[in-house]
Amino acid sequence: MFYFGYQWRPGGAFDTFACSYDLKHWTKWDGEPLIKPSADFDRTHAHKPWVLKHDGVVYHYYCAVGSKGRGIALATSVP
Amino acid sequence: MGRERRRAGPTRWSNLQDSHELYCMGQLVEAALAHKQLTGKDDLMDVMWRNVDLVSRTFGNGRSQLKRVPGHESPEIALPKLWRFAREPATMELIRNFIDWRGRADLRPLYGTPGSTVFDAAYYQDHKPVREQREAVGHAVRACYLYTGMAEMLALTGDQTLRPALDAIWENVVGRKMYVTGGVGAHHAGEKFGADFELPNEKGYLETCATLANALWQFRMFRLDGDAKYIDVFERILHNNFAAGVSIGGDAFFYVNPLASRGNVTRWRWHGCPCCPANVVRIIPQLGTYAYATAGDTLYWNLFMASDATLRLKGGDVKVRQTNNGYPWRGDGLALEIDPGAPRAFAVKVRIPGWARGACVPTKLYEQVNPASLDEVSLAVNGRPVALALDKGYVTISRTWTRGDRIELSLKMTPRFVRADARVAEDVGRLAVERGPVVYCAEGVDNGGHVLNKYIPASRIMESRHLGGGRSKLRPSRVECLVETTVTICGLSLPAIRLPATARTRGVRAVAEAPATLTLVPYFAWSHRGAGEMQTWLPTSADRAEPAFIGRASASHCWQYDTLNALTASQTPSDSAGRKCRHFSFWPNKGTTEWVQYDLPAPEEIRDMTVYWLDDEATKGGCRLPRKVTVKVRPAKDAPWQTVEGATVEIAKDRPCAIRLPKAVTAQAVRLEIVLRPDVSAGLLGWSLAGAPPAAVPPEKMREIYETVKTPYKRGMVLTPEKGEMLDNPSVFRHKDAWYMIFIRFDGKGYETHLAKSDDLVRWQRLGCIFKRGEKGAWDASQADGWPSLADTRWDGPNTLNTFNGRYWMMYLGGAKDGYETDPLSTGVAWTDDPSAVKQWTRCADNPVLQSSDPAARAFERATIYKHFTVEDPSRACGGRFVNFYNAADKVSHREAIGMAVSDDMLHWRRVGSAASATSG
The missing domain is CATH 1.20.1050 (Glutathione S-transferase Yfyf (Class Pi); Chain A, domain 2)
Structure with a gap:
């Protein structure tokens, strides 16, 4: 499950994930967030993930809030 | 000293x-x-x-x-x-x-230990000046003594500036922080009041002194304004929490009065902090003084207890004699004979208890499911009926009284179901039973040893008796399934109540259900026949009843202060020291070879088992992890023991440990042979013949997934907002030969749902609005932010949207209020036949399908419900074909958490579990 966290790490909202074998008991990933505020355009929040893999590339769409207002941003697994 | x-x-x-x-x-x-x-x-x-x-x-x-x-x-x-x-x-x-x-930082240093969350200033009610306090906080005895003192000071000085605080704190206690037994104090740590509606049954504190302090306060509140609502609470305390605090024999005491027990508590002969026995002794001789009150030329008849009294009215003394036929068991024949000497005019106020007219408590915290009605009350003077005109809970009879005049009151003692405010998480899906002012509970001793494994099939009760749901107009006061009987405790024959139930039992894996009968006894009389299970709030569904183990546990030795129950109970220790759970140990045996054993009624297949080892080094106990463990089985009852070769037994602290057999074996008895380490003993906090509980995903697996899904390269905005708009919540899917994104757009008034298209997943082009706001006046007139359901979740899969009934589905967040995420937001469902078309999706008639105001809403979702993610689960592991995860915010802190609901038709959703699936932090 991809989800966003807010106010339990310093900085704005960020995307992370949790895993489960039975959909009822979840283990949170406790490492670095998948996406967190780092650029001007997502300085305030980088959150609300939609993640998919296509042709060997992972696409992570999210809602970015920052210098350009609130819009839809993308991060990928390759440059 | x-x-x-x-x-x-x-x-x-x-x-x-x-x-x-x-x-x-x-x-x-x-x-x-x-x-x-x-x-x-x-x-x-x-x-x-x-x-x-x-x-x-x-x-x-x-x-x-x-x-x-x-x-x-x-x-x-x-x-x-x-x-x-x-x-x-x-x-x-x-x-x-x-x-x-108190609480005056401007006058003196406030109490409280810096850095302590338990012994903070609020523990001493020293966090604010008393006139600014609005909630009951801190140590419950201290708090209620303070409130009693404040009420006294108001009475003595007329200082009305104390009144707003007293009224607000009273509403807070009686409306949010009091147990159905009248007890207060939810927390063991600090013997404290908890948060609003935080009323744990098994783990609650409910100190006897705190309930007495509450009673003292209630009576002083009554003296301020002569309202019977305070006496209603007083009476509830008296017959329940107070009476339970001392044994029927008068020689043993409860300091803590939980509403549920696993059989690990009973009354003490003495307590290291002996406040409660002394407090009980203080109150009992005073009881008579609470039965009546006077004000000017008005006499209050408050409590029903046989008594002779002389009461001082303005116009002179009045003698009264009160009799009854055995209150609180019988409500008929409550009589007060008046002797004013010479005939004289004055008023007598007769209290009609709340419980006798449909109000369990003076707030909505607890409500009668089959409510009593005033029609069942009769009041007469010298045999002539008196009209029941209520004022502050009293019927006032003003007349000239003559020696021998007799007031007769008759109250119906009918068993009643009680339900708690839906915000009391511990009581959700449960009912309590009362009769008159007396709360009932179920004890193991009357119910085949177990009560925590039983539930009352509410559907049966509700349907056949037209109870609950609030929809049926026919709500008879008497519920036929509550049958009155008697149980003898300590030589007293006490009215008991019997009702149909379902018992759950567990073998190795399978859970079985069978019809059963629950016998309930008055709560105050519990724990007089040995320590055993007890339950006050009876579950109405299977998921709240813990199956009882059907086998028999035995051991080579058990320390006299420990119990074999520790093995079979499904307790969840927080660590191997087992601070808050029952222990099983071989103490004082050290370095020996010992065993524990389960015998089953019939042979069963056994494979993986779970054990929790006791190791109380942290609390300076004498038990450590054992040296070696061997698994032995007996295929049939009298067959010889066989060692299971190749079995592995984890021996580790602070977590459930797995016992794995190389292959399944059929056994009617299982034994763990345990070799203790030299000079120390050993023990267990649990042993289950079923496999390990759902495991956490191991860290290495989590790391692997992270490496698979991480996206370190930010590509910037792909849809940049225009001036005055905000874009949010992307959902991306493939349809036919192109990629589509459903997202939401805020235009200053609220959200609507839009569509964009891409050929390469990087460059996106907006197509337009596919889901507009609802019509004026509709529940979703301002907000309509949707996201597609049933996205194919296979990783590296087709990334398409799946259909149900030939349609594509959307869940959306609707609201009638303008603005950005303005509470309350609720959930609607819509569908389309083509998710790539720029046309409006169709709303379903059943909307909204989930609301924060639903009675079934859990605490974390009572302010508003946000976004949903809906998947199909053909295995129905969660209880439905479609599983919906959603985030929501609670009313108190507005913190967000993720919850779950299931459905079979996309329209009717059932919430799963009483708590959130994931919470912040």
Whole structure:
């Protein structure tokens, strides 16, 4: 499950994930967030993930809030 | 006393926060006044006056005086009594100071241990000036003593500035923080009030002293305005929590009065902190003084207890004689005979208890499911009916009374179901049973040893008796399934109640259900027949009843203060020291070879088992992890033991440990042979023949997934907002030969749902709005932000949207209020036949399908419900074909958490579990 966290790490909202074998008991990933505020355009929040893999590339769409207002941003697994 | 003296500090008054110096002064005042009243002697009074004079000289506003308050309230109650007795101005000065100085950081350093979350200023009610307090907080006995003192001060001085605080705190306690037994104090740590609606049943504290303090406060509130609602609470306390605090024999005491038990508590003969027995002894001789009250020429008949009394009215003394046919078991024949001497006019106010007219408590915290009605009450004077015109819970009879005049009251003693406010998480899906003012509970001893494994099939009760749901107009007062019977406890034949139930039992894996009968006894009478399971709030569904293990547990040895129950109970220890759970141990045996064993009624297949080892090194106990464990089985009852070769047994601290057999074996008995380490003993906190509980995903697996899904390269905005708009919540899917994104757009008024298209997943082009706001006046008139359901979740899969009934589905968040995410937001469902078309999706008629105001809403979702993610689960592991995860916010903190609901048709959703699936932090 991809989800966003807010106010339990310093900085704005960020995307992370949790895993489960039975959909009822979840283990949170406790490492670095998948996406967190780092650029001007997502300085305030980088959150609300939609993640998919296509042709060997992972696409992570999210809602970015920052210098350009609130819009839809993308991060990928390759440059 | 030694410990108390050390705690008091090196000199007098040097540690007022933690010592009970001033508390003891209050108790001395009470003792001296009682002694004087009973014996007429002044010797204890002389001691008391010297102490009071010392305190009066020491504490005050003078330059050389101390400006401090009692660390534990008590003079606040005692001094008003002393003032009424002697009217010394110095006494009144002390009362005022002790109440006015509390919480006044401008006058004195406040109490509280820096950094402690338990012993903070609120623990001592020292966090705010008393007039600014609005909630019951901190140590429950201290708190209720303070509120009692505040009510006294208001009564004595007429200082109405205390009133808003008293009223608000009363609403807070009786509306949000009181148990159905009248008990208060949810937390063991700090013996404290909990948060609103935080009323844990098994783990609640409900100290006997706190409930008594609550009773004292209620009576003083009654004296302020003559409202019977306070007496209703008082009576509830008296017949339930108070009565349970002392054994029927009068020689054993509960300090803590939980509403559920796994059989690990019983009354104590003595307690290291012996406040409760003394408090019980203090109240019992006073009981008569609560039965009546007078004000001017009005006589209040408050409590039903056979008694003779002389009451002082304005126009002269009135003698009364009260009789009954066995209250609280019988409600008929409650009679008050009046003897005013010569005929005289005055008013008698007869209390009609709330429980007899449909109100369990004076708030909505607890409600009768089959409510009593005033029609069932009859009141007469000398045989002539009196109209039941209620005022503040009383019927006022004003007439000229003559010697021998007789008031007769009849109340129906009908067993009633009670439900709690849906915000009491512990009582959700449960019912309690009462009869008159008496709360009932189920004990193992009357119910085949177990009660925690039983539930009352609510659907059956509700359907056949037209109860609950609020929809049926036919709500008979008497519920046929509640059958009255009797149970004898300590030689007393007590009215009991029987009702149909379902019992759940568990073998190795399979859970079985069978019809059963639950016998309920008065709560106060519990725990007189050995320690056993007890339950007050009865579950109405299977998921809240813990299956009882059907096998028999035995062991080579069990320490006399431990129990074999620790093995079979499905307790979840927080660590191997087992601080809050039952222990099983071989103590004092050390270095020996011991065993524990389960015998089953019939052979069963066994494979993986779970064990939780006791190791109490952390609490300086004598048990450590064992050296070696062997698994043995017996295929049939009398077959020889066979060692299971190749079985592996984890021996580790602070977590459930797996026992794995190389292959499944059929066994009617299983034994763990345990070799203890030299010089130490060993023990267990649980042993289950079923496999390990759902495992956490191991860290290495989590790392692997992270490496698979991480996206370190930010590509910037792909849809940049225009001026005045905000874009949010992307959902991306493939349809036919192109990629589509459903997202939401905020235009200043609210959200609507839009569509964009891409050929390469990077460059996106907006197509337009596919889901507009609802019509004016509709529940979704301002907000309509949707996201597609049933996205194919296979990683590296087709990334398409799946259909159900040939349609594509959307869940959306709707709201009638303008603005950005304005509460409350609810959930609607819509569909389309082509998710790539720029056309409006169709709303479903059943909307909204999930609301934060639904009765089934859990605490974390009571403010608003946000976004959903809906998947199909053909295995129905969660109880439905479609599983929906959504985030929501609670009312108190507005923090967000993720919850789950399931559906079979996309339209009707059932919430799963009583708590959130994931929470913040």
